[in-house]
Amino acid sequence: MFSPSIKHLIQEKSGSFLIPASRIASVQDDNPLYHAFLILTKIKYSKIPVLDKDELHRH
Numbered sequence: 234m235f236s237p238s239i240k241h242l243i244q245e246k247s248g249s250f251l252i253p254a255s256r257i258a259s260v261q262d263d264n265p266l267y268h269a270f271l272i273l274t275k276i277k278y279s280k281i282p283v284l285d286k287d288e289l290h291r292h
Contacts, residue, residue: 259284 235243259270259282272281 257282261286 258272258278259278260272262283262285266281269283272278
């Protein structure tokens with residue numbers, strides 16, 4: 234259970250805790266570096282996750 238002040242903060246800021254999947258960009262670890270650079274510059278993100286295909290299949 235949360236304290237009333239924390240509960241209020243969570244309710245007030247709930248929209249900023251999660252990012253919709255449609256706004257997430259990623260690259261695979263075997264993509265060329267220029268592909269990641271294009272995503273970073275085109276979408277104007279400062280960071281994007283690099284996914285490992287083997288790790289994705291383990292879960």
